[in-house]
Amino acid sequence: VTGPGDAPRALLFDVFGTCVDWRTSIARAGARAGERLGIEGVDWTRVADTWRARYGPALETVRDGTRPWTVLDVLHRESLDEVLAGAGPADALPAAERDALTLAWHRLDPWPDTAEGLARLRRRFVVAAGSNGHIALIVGLSRHAGLVWDAVLGAELAGTYKPRPEVYLRCARALGLPPGEVMMVAAHNADLRAAAGCGMRTAFVLRATEHGPGQTTDLAPREGVDVTAADLRDLAARLGA
């Protein structure tokens, strides 16, 4: 079952951006906190963007061994302080509110096609989360968003973050499958490139507004991607599920 024409046995999903819309969810959570506290004049979408921009560098400190395994809640909470320090009136947000806003990453809304597409795919394939989010985060987010997985795998299982190959390989091993029988599903070419480098198949899902209407990245798949889909319903159709 490893030839290019054969179906994979399992699908491993990126979650942030691919399954859920972190940007509008986080911006809305920030705006609600601001309203409640009477903090005005903050561009919460910009806060969401700058917060997310610190994600890669924060993960890199774990990937390169500078710090031991650290869950996203801790990394998010630290980088929120850095983001708010440069965000004018938002810097008035008290510590307890920052803790609460950090947990908004556990309650991100899905894209409109995600729950249905995933449920259709699960009828035919083993579906697993292969996120950099830790297990508790993905469990909370999936219950909020109505996403049903056969297993929540990902970075916590490997003790490091994507795109380190250990993460993809550990997930395939947990599924009891060679990487060639697993298909990584993501809206991000870097994730798919790393998965392909580990021998996985790849499916690119277009999320053209993950970063807002002016998005310039990941608008087309990298060369060599096995399947390209407009969303998860389309992926289900293309994979015969």
Add this chain to the structure above:
Amino acid sequence: VTGPGDAPRALLFDVFGTCVDWRTSIARAGARAGERLGIEGVDWTRVADTWRARYGPALETVRDGTRPWTVLDVLHRESLDEVLAGAGPADALPAAERDALTLAWHRLDPWPDTAEGLARLRRRFVVAAGSNGHIALIVGLSRHAGLVWDAVLGAELAGTYKPRPEVYLRCARALGLPPGEVMMVAAHNADLRAAAGCGMRTAFVLRATEHGPGQTTDLAPREGVDVTAADLRDLAARLGA
């Protein structure tokens, strides 16, 4: 939320025996292989019982560090050879059939109440598998049996087997909860005793025929169990789910 009168946030389930009927499932798989191969005069229920009896000692070699983390498929396959060596005509089973019979542990049937009870409990609580079965085994078994989990945790995550405390503590950590907010659900007092020793709450589910009609063990809960239930539907009712 940690007082004895409060509800837990998550339920961690033992699987073999508690959720699925390994004994009749394995006996049937053996009988089918025997029929197909013309092997007669084998008491396959006895094979299932003696196979399961080797489970504890096999796990102990990992628990005590004699051997590194080894998944149940490997331990089951090794002990099957030992079991069949003393099982008369069943010892004619070829190696490939032994491999296939080992995978019957990935397709155990649920007790009649399990899928519905678990689905009801999942509406109110985070539900996670906390089995000694590795992730691939529990994923396959759960798809076969129609069991839906928020997460598949358990021994593989901890790198050792229950009842070592590391397993319960690692599962609680993956759920992002202190042990006192997690309830271990099992048909086995030894499992519940170890979970309680780690600070978890405990629910005893009666499975009076797990070991057949003559079962003498685990017919009543240990002292100090928080909830006792006749099955998983009853547990859902008792926990208000």
